[in-house]
Amino acid sequence: MDALTHQQKDTLLTLARNAIGRRLGLSEREVKGGTQSLSQSLACFVTLKVEGELRGCVGTLEPRYPLWQGVQRMAVAAAFEDGRFAPLSLDEWSQVKVSISILTPSEPLAVSSEAELLQNLRPGEDGLTLDFGRNHATFLPAVWETLPKPKAFVTQLKRKAGLDSEFWSDEIQWFRYHSISFSEPLPGSL
Numbered sequence: 001m002d003a004l005t006h007q008q009k010d011t012l013l014t015l016a017r018n019a020i021g022r023r024l025g026l027s028e029r030e031v032k033g034g035t036q037s038l039s040q041s042l043a044c045f046v047t048l049k050v051e052g053e054l055r056g057c058v059g060t061l062e063p064r065y066p067l068w069q070g071v072q073r074m075a076v077a078a079a080f081e082d083g084r085f086a087p088l089s090l091d092e093w094s095q096v097k098v099s100i101s102i103l104t105p106s107e108p109l110a111v112s113s114e115a116e117l118l119q120n121l122r123p124g125e126d127g128l129t130l131d132f133g134r135n136h137a138t139f140l141p142a143v144w145e146t147l148p149k150p151k152a153f154v155t156q157l158k159r160k161a162g163l164d165s166e167f168w169s170d171e172i173q174w175f176r177y178h179s180i181s182f183s184e185p186l187p188g189s190l
Contacts, residue, residue, distance in 0.1 A: 004102070007033045009182045015068055016046055016075035016098050017184070023076060024090050035068035042067045043103040045140055045179075046074040048088070050095045056082040061106060061129060061138060061177070071100055099183035101140050103127065106175035114168050118150040121176075128153070129175040130161050137161035141179050 004012075011033035018028040044067060045059025056078035065073060075098065079088040088096065106129060111117040121128065129138040137160040139153065147153045155165040 004180060004182075008038060009100075011035070012038065012068065012071050012100055013098055013182070013184050016071050016100060019072035019075045020079045020088065020096075020098075021093070023080060024088070024093055026090075026093070035066070038068040039066040041065060042070070043105075044070050044074055045101045045103070046071060046078045047099040047101070047140075047142070048075075048078050049097045049099070050092055055092070055096065056085055056088065057140075058082050059101070059103075061103065061175075067102065097184050099142075099181060101142065101179040101181040104178045106177045109174040109176050111174060112170065114154065117154060117174060121150045121153070123148060123150060123153070125178060127177045127179055128157060129177070130157055130163075131173040131175070132161065132163065132169060132171060135161040135163055140181070142181055 011031055014029050014031050015035075018031070021028060041063035043060050043063050045057060047054070048056040058077035058081065059074050060070065064070060079096075081087075109117065109120060109128075111120060124144045125141060127139060127141045127143075130136065137157050139147075139157050139160070143156075144153065147156055158165055158167055
């Protein structure tokens with residue numbers, strides 16, 4: 001994944017905000033860049049926060065759409081379809097901060113114990129996915145900001161997947177990925 005320019009980031013943030021605003025019946029902001037340079041299929045997540053608190057986060061771990069389209073779809077899903085929250089209301093709209101994470105392809109982490117997993121994690125850099133039967137969960141690299149210790153990071157990921165915090169099985173599959181993340185407002189954007 002190549003680095004994104006300031007204009008490409010601004011374009012993606014504007015597309016995300018416009019997609020949500022459209023559902024709320026609001027007028028759209030002008031998109032200052034085209035989408036031609038954003039047509040590569042990449043996995044992405046869109047996170048919404050109100051006053052620093054999570055308000056919605058939806059994404060995909062596998063590329064499904066051109067990036068510009070995926071960002072719009074995930075933004076709408078984060079605002080209106082994240083089952084942890086009621087759909088976003090018009091009253092909340094002015095307080096919402098949009099963040100986007102574009103993911104690199106996942107790579108498997110072959111580990112034989114939790115201690116080995118913890119030793120192989122790179123805090124602040126790695127996103128982590130857990131797959132075990134019907135239990136699945138992921139934490140974006142940004143989650144390290146609130147869970148900076150590897151043990152806590154893995155413990156909470158297990159809980160998110162519906163597993164006991166002390167659970168371990170050699171059949172758990174672990175995957176690592178990285179992301180380019182950016183949020184509103186960007187300096188010079190408006």
